[in-house]
Amino acid sequence: MPDRTPVQLGEYESVPLEADQLTPRDVDRLHALQARGCLTLIPDGTGWRLKADATVGVLVLDRVRVVMEPKFAIPGEQLMSWLAYALGTPVPATARRWATGPDSYADLVAAALLEQCERLLREGLRRDYVRRRSVEPVLRGRLDVASQATRRYGQLDQLHVRTFDREADIWDNRVLGSALKAALGLTAGPDLARALHSAAGAFPQAATPAAALRALDRTHYTRLNARYRPAHTWARLLLGGGGVTDLLTDHGTTADGLLLAMPALWEAVVRRLGTEAVGPYGGHAVPGGSGVGITVRGDLGNASTFRPDLLLSFPGHDAAHRTPLPVDAKYKRYDRHGVSAADVHQLLTYSSGYAPADAPITVIVHPQPGGHAQRTLQVRGPKGPLGIIHVLGVDTRTSPERATAWIGSGLR
Structure with missing residues (x-):
């Protein structure tokens, strides 16, 4: 990979770029990512100003290598632990401090894939x-x-x-060979690159990354290939599929890189946190999210539908009735400022659509580095109470397992 000027910035931070640092092709690719809400690129005098939104990862452009670090809500040293938790995969040995040198999120994911692939090679590839x-x-x-x-x-x-x-030339192994090859173009560390190249030589490869992604979509896990699931999860990230729904903003057509949308990650974390936390109390997540959702009809254009990120169901007073609890994930620092009016309106709509009339309760779960926190908002109107919103701040500096135990007591 040719030498590229490293450019580092954090979430919601911006950096200036010289006019000659971006080629016309780079500008087109960055504008495409801007349309997806990943970043902002605006002219700045004789050059450009690049601003990251709620996105972390790496972008490999023609002349620069942009590294966007997590700084907003999940500390860098905890990012891989929370990502592995959201993906439902074992925490890799790469769950270490976010590198401040040339290494980046892409290197950590590539190392996680390499760790799983080397384990499969030691055990023997499936045939x-x-x-x-x-x-x-x-x-x-x-x-x-x-x-x-x-x-x-x-x-x-x-x-x-x-x-x-x-x-061994089967799809279970081909997708890993393709992912290892894709990782070579994103990593910066020479030692990691050599290890990836060595491992890639032991795996067959698919004809194209798109073919590998289609094979992953068709994969069904049985006792014969269940041990491949963690490796396939990291492979999907590197191939641009997004192991968590809508997790990655890059699909291989706008820029070479690996970008992680932090709000989507937080939604996936909250869904698993809530589901696991209420299990000991007889609760469970409603399958399919929340059915058809709340639908708006009669407006211009198509009908719109929205639903909470997670709908929990708790045992009621008798076995025939259960109490629903809407939960919404907010990737916002609600430990530093009050809940916005728009979010209050949204949660009141959820309580009206899902919660029982005698208990119009909803929950907001937000990241809060430095300690768990809980507060309760009571919303009243001229005719009396409208709803109760519990605001739960999850300490992202702790482990997901500890956060699960704490949030269980709050949701109960």
């Missing part, structure tokens, strides 16, 4: 029966009579055969 057609000097498998007659005209010096042998 499965693969059908192949080939021309051999001796008979192996079954003779392809039709091909032999039409292509060799009865000659027997070369035999068209069909074989059915156990091989």
